[in-house]
Every structure is written in structure tokens, then in C-alpha cells.
Amino acid sequence: MSIKFLAEDDRPREKFLSKGKNSLSDSELLAIIMGSGNKDETAIELARKILASVNNNWHQLSLLSLKDLMKFKGVGEVKAISIITALEIGRRRANQEIPEKPIISNSNDAYLILKNHLSDLRTEEFWAIFLNQSNKVIHLTQLTQGGINQSMVDVRVLFRTALEHFSTGIIIAHNHPSGNLKPSREDIDITQKIKEAGKLLSIQLLDHLVITQNSYASFSDEGLL
Template identity: 85%
Template sequence: MSIKFLAEDDRPREKFLLKGKNSLSDSELLAIIMGSGSRDETAVELARRILSSVNNNWHQLSLLSIKDLMKFKGVGEVKAISITTALEIGRRRASQEIPEKPVISNSHNAYQIFRNHLSDLRTEEFWAAFLNQSNKVIHLAQLTQGGINQSIVDVRILFKTALDHFSTGVVIAHNHPSGNLKPSREDIEITQKIREAGKLLNIQLLDHLIITQNSYFSFSDDGLL
């Protein structure tokens, strides 16, 4: 019996989408991994039976071999491999350290993040770092790629990206391939436009950097924000 034939409240995939992953029981998670049950029982019932055999312990389940899993009626080689693969992914994830997110607390921090992307380019690009309330970078993105002299950013795209990542702060940057650090009239205008748009959304523009091969200019440091 496939998951799609279950009562709506019992469909793990639909429940996942409606209520989130934390709402799922262990058996529902395992049912999603397997994808289907058998003629005699649903995927959730099969998952519940498998977990019950190992005292509902994921660590014990991970000790079962492909052949061990295939001893359960309704579990073929494909399901057994899917279960083992998911558990192996979990094991590898647990063994890895969570990478520390960089913090932008001043213009130099921002320059260190952007310079590898912008300092040696022959055409202009516009980038943005999206920050959380602790000023940690949660997303870094190239927003536009322009010609020799200019790169125009769409403010709507910038703030859509910020909202998608629940950002509370933004640092923007673009490069001047000419090596001139002085902001142009267009640079000043787009900075003010982004700052004012951010106020409406309660997303603060913290700085705008102009980057050349060996140095940078900060709107914040120069009192232009």
C-alpha cells in the first residue's frame, strides 16, 4: 500500500510539508526513506515494525546489514540500501563540525570576505552579504555582473534574497576595475536607494564597499551612510 493511499493526516510527506520535519515521528521519517510499504501494511506500519525490533534506537538500526534489513517482509534490496544510506549520511553529518559563520563588525571584516571575489576582476560585479542579528554572514551572493564601467543592481532582487534568508542586515560591495576608489554619483544614489528601501523592511544597510585590487572604500567609514 503506497503512502498516497493513506488517510491525509497519516501521510508523512504531506505532514512534512504542512507541519515541518520536527512534527514527524521516527516511523514516519523512516517511511519517507523507504517510500512505500507492502501489500499487507503501510510504509508507516512497516517502519514501526522495523524500529520496534531495535528498541526504536537509530544507532542499533544502523548496525543492521543489508541482509538483516531484507529479512523484514516488505523490505527488498532497494529499501534496505535506502535505509542504510540515510543512516550513513546521518553518521557522517554527526562527525563533522558545524562551520563557524564569519562575523562582520567593521569594514575590514567585510573587505576580507569580499576581496577574494572582487579584487582581481576586469568587469564590475555587485555582491551582497546577508547577516543575522548577531552580524554573522548567513548568505553571500553575486547579484549582478556588469560591463567595464558599471554594474546595476535590482533592489527588489537584493531584498527578496534578504527576506528569503531572514536577514536583518546587509553589506553590499562592488569593484572598480579602474582602480579608482572614489564613489561615482551612481554609486551614491544606489546606496541611498538601498538604505531607504531597507528601512521599510527593517533590514539595515550596514555598509557599501568599493573594492579595487589592493584597497577598498567604505561608505560607512566615510560617513556616507
């Protein structure tokens, strides 16, 4: 019986899309990796059989060779390689330390993160740092690249990115290739626009940095926020 004839809740890909990855059983995860079963078994049934042979233990499954896996009806070389590759990715992930997210406690912390991206440019760029409630950096991105005098900012894109990363705080920054640290009227206006928009979404604008080749100015430090 093909997977397409199963109830929707028993189709692992559809279940993944509707209920999320955590809803999937081990056999459903393995079925997605394999993609198909054999003429007598669905991918889920075949996955159950394979897992049962190793007492439903992923570590034991990772010890099986290509030949071991290919003993199961419907598991050819391609499926066996897919299974071993997925398990190897899991092993490597487990061996990697989760990188520590930097914490921003003042304007200089933000400057140290941004200066390598902005200090030596000949045209203006607009960047944003997105933070969680602990002021840990969760995302850093360039949002626009403008002319030599100004960088146009799409506030909708800024906050869409913030929402995508569940950010509660934002630090924005742009560079002045001229070397002038004084914010322009446009800089002040866009800062206020972003600040007010953030209030509606409970996303706080924490600072706006103007960066030159050798220094920076902070809206927060200057009392301009």
C-alpha cells in the same frame, strides 16, 4: 492498504509539506526513506515494525546489515540501501563540527571576505553579505555581473535574498576595475535607494564597499551612509 488511502495527516510526505519536518514521527521519517511498504502493510506500518525490532533506536538500526533489513517483508536491496545510506549521512553529519560564522565588526572584516571575489575582475560585479543580529555572516552571494563601467542592481532580488535568509543586516559591495576608489553618482544613488528600502523591512544597510585590486573604500567609514 496503500498510503494513498490514509487520512492526509497520516501521509508522511503531505504532513512534511503542511506541518514541517519536525512534525514527523520516527516511523514517518523512515517511511519516507523507504517510499512504500508491502502488499499487507503501508510504509508507515512497515517502518514501525522495523523500528520496534531495534527498540525504536536509530543507533541500533544503523547496526543492521543489508541482509538484516531484507528479512522484513517488502524490504528489498534498494530499500535496504536507502535506509543504510540515510543513517550513514546522519552519522557523518553528527561527526562534523558546525562551521563558525565569521563576525563583521568593521569595514576591513568585510573587505577580507570580499576581496578574493572582486579585486582582480575586469568587469564590475555586485555582491552582498547578509548578517544576523550578531553581525555574523549567514550568506554571501554575487547578485549581478555588469559591464566595465557599471553593475545594475535589482533591489527586489537583494531584499528577497535577505528575507529568505532571515537577515537583519546587509553589506553590499562592488568593484571598480579602473582602480578609482571614488564612488560614482550612480553608486551613491543606489546606496541610498537600498538604504531606504531596507528601512521598510527593518533590514539595515551597514556598509557599501568599493573594491579595487589593492584597496577599498567604505561608505560607512566615509560618512556616506
